[in-house]
Amino acid sequence: MNKRPWYLRMLLSAGPMVGALATAIGLWYAVSYLVLSDDRRFMLPPPHQVIRTSLLDPVHLQPMLDALALSVRVAVVGLVIAVVLGVTQAVVMVQTTWLERALYPYAVILQTVPILALVPLLGIWFGYGFSSRVVVCVIISLFPMISNTLFGLQSPTAAAHDLFTLNKATRWQRLVKLQLPAAVPAIFGGLRISAGLSVIGAIVGDTFFRQGLVGIGGLLDIYTARLQTEDLFTAIGLASVFGVAFFTVFATLDRIIVGRWYGVVRR
Amino acid sequence: MKTLVMEEVSKTFPTGTVALTGVDLIVAAGDFVSVVGPSGCGKSTLLRLAAGLDDVTAGRIQVEATSTSYVFQEPTLLEWRTALANVELVGELRGVPKAERKERAREAFDLVGLTGFEKQFPRQLSGGMRMRVSIARSLVAEPELALFDEPFGALDEITRLRMQTELQRLFQLKAFAGLFITHSIPEAVYLSNRVLVMSGRPGRIVADFNVPWAYPRPPELRYETEFTALTGAVSAALGDHS
């Protein structure tokens, strides 16, 4: 249908984004040089200075990459635990209504409790290092897994359940041949949301629990305290790239798997 | 031999809705019985009771069949399975050994004229083809009693007529007893050797028509004056009681 060559199409689709970026950088320079006086320029150092003194300087960059690697580990471990816990809890809840009624409210409460209120307790239970950061990550990213999986498990129609009843299906057969396969798209949808949240969880967990190796969230605090704004900007940039990359991986996974699930390859 | 007997069957739902009162019904071996009735009169309920999907409030149901099949109003296919895999499901659930269930699924699949569409997913099939998959799935259980809940209700007229011819061929071939729910009087008359008319809710059987013509019935039968006279009589009985 589209007769334009691919590079033109790409330019057209990327154009607005590139334009917005250029505008943002222009604004950035304007604020750095026109709004801020020399002695206050540290509040928003110009882009080239951020790149030169921070991003391109291995002495500054290396600790950030190390911290980022740690945060990625926290996010991945947290996400894996959230997925396993979330799917398991949903499977348990879908077995009987009373289990759902018993457990769902607590899933909601867990989601609404401010993490800050749990920090002291988590510290006592899990220490102030890696484990607690992972726990924060799990708490933040768990709910979408539970609610999405539950929604998916409950999606088969009454007629589909009748079909299984008529063929004397066991509870296990109903779960693995009807409910879980029906839930696959919803589970991947939940995974996509939880992946984004696990990145936030990893960074938030970092800022609360500071023992051991420092994560990217911890670095942000350190840079703020030392007024190393160039490094602060680079670290924020890296954290954002991390978030976007993590989200993209799972969004792509979602598209590929769910696209194939019903035999339709989406384009 | 009587495949299905219902005696004085009543069904009241916990919500207080009285769906059926005093339904008497017999489907003998070799019978193909249709039930017509106004919407909401309890036809689906009747079928669910016959299938054992729900319990009667009063009365008795007796089924003498080694296997009962059920075709739902919607095709009710598992969207993540290919057409053939949907047909294989029944064997999987019933624990039929793999080789045998594949062969039986294959046979039923070919029987409904789907050869060549094995690997298609439900979304890639037309409405008529999906219903064929659903019918093939019901056939693999080798039913002696086959229950149908308005299976062709959602199909266009041309597809519907073709499916009627196919179904007639199938029950001649497989020799199952059938209980068939429909909204369409010509469909009921064309397919069945007996047509039962239900009253509005609470449903009762208010008329019982014998359909004389031998099977297989040619599609042109629908235009014969005797045929239209019979559909007219059924229609009148339905009108009197709704």
Ligand SMILES: Nc1ncnc2c1ncn2[C@@H]1O[C@H](COP(=O)(O)OP(=O)(O)OP(=O)(O)O)[C@@H](O)[C@H]1O
């Ligand atoms: N599980 C249920 N709980 C309560 N009421 C029900 C239930 N199932 C059906 N009913 C009621 O029983 C009556 C008969 O329903 P049924 O589905 O058997 O009608 P039907 O004749 O099949 O209708 P249609 O032709 O529209 O499919 C309706 O009034 C319906 O609302």
Ligand SMILES: [Mg+2]
């Ligand atoms: Mg119905």
